[in-house]
Amino acid sequence: MLSISAMSISFITLIIFIYQTNLMRRQNHLSIMPYLMLSTTNDSGNNTFELNLKNHGVGPAIIETVTIKYQGERYDLIKYDNHLYTLLASLEPALDSLVHVSYGTLDKGIAIPANTTYNIMAVREDQKDFRLINSVFKKMVSGGLDYEIVYKSIQDERWVIHNGSEGPRRLD
Helix, strand or coil: CHHHHHHHHHHHHHHHHHHHHHHHHHHHHHHCCCCEEEEEEEECCCCEEEEEEEECCCCCEEEEEEEEEECCEEEEHHHHCCEHHHHHHHHCHHHHHCCCEEECECCCCCEECCCEEEEEEEECCCHHHHHHHHHHHHHHHHCCCEEEEEEECCCCCEEEEECCCCCCEECC
């Protein structure tokens, strides 16, 4: 009888151990989950237009691929030196006349830390440039401009966001 009690206690301990291990694994995944969002700032008072990637998650987001879709065509950003501005200017040549534009790269492997904002493109403090980027960007969005960004966490969990998504969707 004593041996049956000891085996029962050992079995119950094993079940509790497995349960706690699963809880710890889930907690670890949640504690490093990146949560990217693309945000647009359109501030006519300060003549500022910005495109930013915001990581609202608790772990870094590591960029894998960026694809732009426009008028039925797909464009891999890597063919444009990973600069969104370079791609947009090739699709809409009027953007070549922007003088006060700054832009960042979206290279594969770039890590966007948790709770930070990464500037992809900005036009600031110039009314002429602001009006131009604003009108061209609105035209492109109404013409079907879409994006798809695939990124991963530090544990290689893959996620994707795109225009109109309600948040990241896990790929794995």
